[in-house]
Amino acid sequence: MNFADLQVFKSVVEEGGVIRAASKLHRVPSAVTTRIKQLEASMGVKLFHRDKQRLHLSPAGELLKDYADRLIRLSDEARDAVSGTSPRGTFRLGALESTTASRLPPVLAGFHARYKDVRLELVTGTNDALLKQLVERQLDAAFIAEPPPAQAFEHIAVFTERLTLISSLDHAPIKRAGDIDGDTIIAFPEGCAYRRVLQRWLGRDSLATFRVLELSSYHAIVACVTAGAGIALMPESVLEVIPQARVRRHAIPKAQSVITTPLVWRRGEISPSVLALRTLVAALPKQQRVA
Amino acid sequence: MNFADLQVFKSVVEEGGVIRAASKLHRVPSAVTTRIKQLEASMGVKLFHRDKQRLHLSPAGELLKDYADRLIRLSDEARDAVSGTSPRGTFRLGALESTTASRLPPVLAGFHARYKDVRLELVTGTNDALLKQLVERQLDAAFIAEPPPAQAFEHIAVFTERLTLISSLDHAPIKRAGDIDGDTIIAFPEGCAYRRVLQRWLGRDSLATFRVLELSSYHAIVACVTAGAGIALMPESVLEVIPQARVRRHAIPKAQSVITTPLVWRRGEISPSVLALRTLVAALPKQQRVA
DNA sequence: CTTAGTTATTCTCGTAAATAGAATGGAGCG
DNA sequence: CGCTCCATTCTATTTACGAGAATAACTAAG
Numbered sequence: 001m002n003f004a005d006l007q008v009f010k011s012v013v014e015e016g017g018v019i020r021a022a023s024k025l026h027r028v029p030s031a032v033t034t035r036i037k038q039l040e041a042s043m044g045v046k047l048f049h050r051d052k053q054r055l056h057l058s059p060a061g062e063l064l065k066d067y068a069d070r071l072i073r074l075s076d077e078a079r080d081a082v083s084g085t086s087p088r089g090t091f092r093l094g095a096l097e098s099t100t101a102s103r104l105p106p107v108l109a110g111f112h113a114r115y116k117d118v119r120l121e122l123v124t125g126t127n128d129a130l131l132k133q134l135v136e137r138q139l140d141a142a143f144i145a146e147p148p149p150a151q152a153f154e155h156i157a158v159f160t161e162r163l164t165l166i167s168s169l170d171h172a173p174i175k176r177a178g179d180i181d182g183d184t185i186i187a188f189p190e191g192c193a194y195r196r197v198l199q200r201w202l203g204r205d206s207l208a209t210f211r212v213l214e215l216s217s218y219h220a221i222v223a224c225v226t227a228g229a230g231i232a233l234m235p236e237s238v239l240e241v242i243p244q245a246r247v248r249r250h251a252i253p254k255a256q257s258v259i260t261t262p263l264v265w266r267r268g269e270i271s272p273s274v275l276a277l278r279t280l281v282a283a284l285p286k287q288q289r290v291a
Numbered sequence: 292m293n294f295a296d297l298q299v300f301k302s303v304v305e306e307g308g309v310i311r312a313a314s315k316l317h318r319v320p321s322a323v324t325t326r327i328k329q330l331e332a333s334m335g336v337k338l339f340h341r342d343k344q345r346l347h348l349s350p351a352g353e354l355l356k357d358y359a360d361r362l363i364r365l366s367d368e369a370r371d372a373v374s375g376t377s378p379r380g381t382f383r384l385g386a387l388e389s390t391t392a393s394r395l396p397p398v399l400a401g402f403h404a405r406y407k408d409v410r411l412e413l414v415t416g417t418n419d420a421l422l423k424q425l426v427e428r429q430l431d432a433a434f435i436a437e438p439p440p441a442q443a444f445e446h447i448a449v450f451t452e453r454l455t456l457i458s459s460l461d462h463a464p465i466k467r468a469g470d471i472d473g474d475t476i477i478a479f480p481e482g483c484a485y486r487r488v489l490q491r492w493l494g495r496d497s498l499a500t501f502r503v504l505e506l507s508s509y510h511a512i513v514a515c516v517t518a519g520a521g522i523a524l525m526p527e528s529v530l531e532v533i534p535q536a537r538v539r540r541h542a543i544p545k546a547q548s549v550i551t552t553p554l555v556w557r558r559g560e561i562s563p564s565v566l567a568l569r570t571l572v573a574a575l576p577k578q579q580r581v582a
Numbered sequence: 583c584t585t586a587g588t589t590a591t592t593c594t595c596g597t598a599a600a601t602a603g604a605a606t607g608g609a610g611c612g
Numbered sequence: 613c614g615c616t617c618c619a620t621t622c623t624a625t626t627t628a629c630g631a632g633a634a635t636a637a638c639t640a641a642g
Contacts, residue, residue, distance in 0.1 A: 001366055002293040018590060031630045033591055044374050049560050053589040053637055056428050059562040060373045063380050067369035071362065075292055078358035082351045083335050089354050137347055269340050271350040295600095309619055322601050324620055329600095344608055344618045 001042055003075060006068040008035040009047065013057060013065050084272075088117040091273035094130040094142030095122060097188070099261055101218060102237035103159050104143070106288065111280055118273055126191035134266060141265040141274045145193030148264050158281045159261035160290040161235040163197060165250040168228035174250035177202045184211040184230030186221050194259075198233045201256045222247065235259070292333055294366060297359040299326040300338065304348060304356050375563075379408040382564035385421040385433030386413060388479070390552055392509060393528035394450050395434070397579065402571055409564055417482035425557060432556040432565040436484030439555045449572045450552035451581040452526040454488060456541040459519035465541040468493045475502040475521030477512050485550075489524045492547045513538065526550070 011021035012032060022029040040047050047061035057065065081088060095104055100122065112120060123130070123139060130142040135152065148155060165174055167183070174180055185207055187195045199207060213230055215221050221232050222245045233252075239245055251257070263281060265274050302312035303323060313320040331338050338352035348356065372379060386395055391413065403411060414421070414430060421433040426443070439446055456465055458474070465471055471493075478486045490497065504521055506512050512523050513536045524543075530536055542548070554572060556565050572580075 001370065002295065004293065019588090028631055029590070030592075030632080034629080037591090043370065049557075050590080052639090053591090055590080058560070059380055059431070059564065064369060064373045067365065067372065071365055071369065074358065074362055074365065078355060078362065079292065079334065081358065082355045089350055140350070266340075269349070273350065310617080319602050320619070321603080321621075325600075328620095341619080343610090344620090346619080 127193035128191035418484035419482035
């Protein structure tokens with residue numbers, strides 16, 4: 001059984017004869033007969049009764065007619081779905097915890113409203129973890145913290161973040177790296193790009209000489225900083241969505257503090273969903289893109 | 292797009308590679324590659340991303356995988372349905388008014404209970420009308436009143452009817468054809484086999500010299516006979532299902548009065564439904580088959 | 583009754599499509 | 613570096629398909 005045979009069979013039934021079906025299909029009658037005979041042989045059932053040089057649908061033929069219609073309709077639908085460029089299916093998107101908390105909600109709401117045939121799966125993780133999942137094809141795209149290696153990825157800059165150092169309200173002003181001597185560093189686990197920014201500002205290869213408290217939630221970090229447990233570096237946009245944060249902010253130089261959040265995907269594998277998201281975020285007004 | 296291509300595609304996805312798919316399908320890897328490439332070309336979309344000599348499903352491929360599964364499942368279902376011999380679909384059955392009234396109800400109930408996938412359409416009509424519809428394939432089978440022409444039909448005897456002449460209760464006994472002189476004949480319209488039986492008993496080619504009242508319902512005929520409007524010939528089994536009938540019965544010779552009702556179908560075109568019905572009625576207990 | 587016009591089918595033949603088999607070129611591993 | 617595994621390309625052979633002519637069976641009109 002194949003679609004060509006079913007199409008021929010369907011035409012014979014609908015046109016009511018081999019010759020009419022043949023002319024409709026731009027075939028010669030003998031070709032149509034051969035196709036029907038082969039279909040009958042492959043099914044092991046006579047699809048038509050031959051009587052006085054006329055064809056009449058047999059009960060088995062009537063049954064097959066229904067299935068032929070359904071199969072042809074479904075295959076057309078498959079064609080449309082697959083060759084169509086409008087987003088559908090599952091879209092696996094990765095994002096940093098910070099981006100998820102501050103920037104993403106309105107973007108995802110807009111995407112979801114516009115592309116109802118897409119099932120959106122959002123995965124949060126650190127910069128490095130997301131990149132790893134991207135290469136392993138567990139993600140279609142991700143919002144991360146640094147421009148990725150150009151040979152394997154493509155990206156567009158989307159958000160601009162301003163990182164700021166925060167401490168408890170009663171902490172002394174912090175101007176230089178030396179001012180935080182003795183403080184505990186509160187940060188995301190290894191793999192977080194913001195943590196590397198902090199290392200660079202401190203002029204260190206690692207945070208080994210500091211006491212470090214690793215937390216996986218900005219709410220937890222802010223709560224600990226407020227309580228005087230230590231200091232942390234985070235995007236100001238995140239602080240804005242935690243209104244209960246009662247912390248003191250300490251500016252660090254723009255060279256380190258200004259970060260762009262790119263949307264990243266595997267080179268040459270941009271899917272309709274990613275394309276749609278890219279278009280959508282590129283059209284975002286400035287106040288939704290920079291702090 | 293055809294089923295072979297979809298099957299190959301499905302195997303590549305499920306087996307996770309061209310070589311494994313090829314060995315499963317008893318094909319050579321190059322054949323599989325060619326098939327996939329052609330499928331991609333016909334769809335106008337890349338189904339896989341090629342990366343480091345490995346294949347990974349693209350979003351379009353994931354979509355097609357779903358459709359391929361559904362299409363293959365549906366085609367298997369079609370195969371089962373069509374090549375299967377258990378009754379399904381529509382079963383168009385014809386029967387005489389008399390058979391429908393007296394014998395058929397329990398038979399049809401049994402058939403319906405047993406073959407739930409069959410939509411039963413019952414058409415009533417005279418012997419000749421049913422035979423005509425059978426020839427024209429508007430019916431799959433029919434219960435009629437006479438054995439049909441053997442070159443075009445097959446049949447089995449199912450019911451045995453005893454025809455009886457009925458009149459009003461105050462009518463004089465009827466022994467011979469001569470006794471009904473002056474009475475109106477009440478009968479079904481032309482085409483009814485019972486009417487021809489009456490003609491034979493009367494020894495006539497037609498009923499032209501009698502006054503004839505043509506009715507299309509046994510209830511109407513019985514009512515008119517009861518009222519003394521005339522006499523009629525009908526199966527005793529029909530009288531039994533009209534308990535309110537207050538008529539006098541007059542026996543006629545068995546040679547004319549005993550009628551067998553065959554189930555008839557077109558020669559060589561017995562469908563699963565007809566086969567099932569034939570088996571069912573052949574197994575009927577005697578009291579449901581003879582008066 | 584014959585003839586012209588249907589119908590589906592069978593047959594042969596050339597072409598198009600699919601497969602097999604060998605060869606090629608990366609990529610990963612010890 | 614050699615070995616293995618992978619997908620792919622190329623070419624020859626086999627297979628499948630459709631065209632076209634011829635046939636057989638039937639219908640309707642002259």
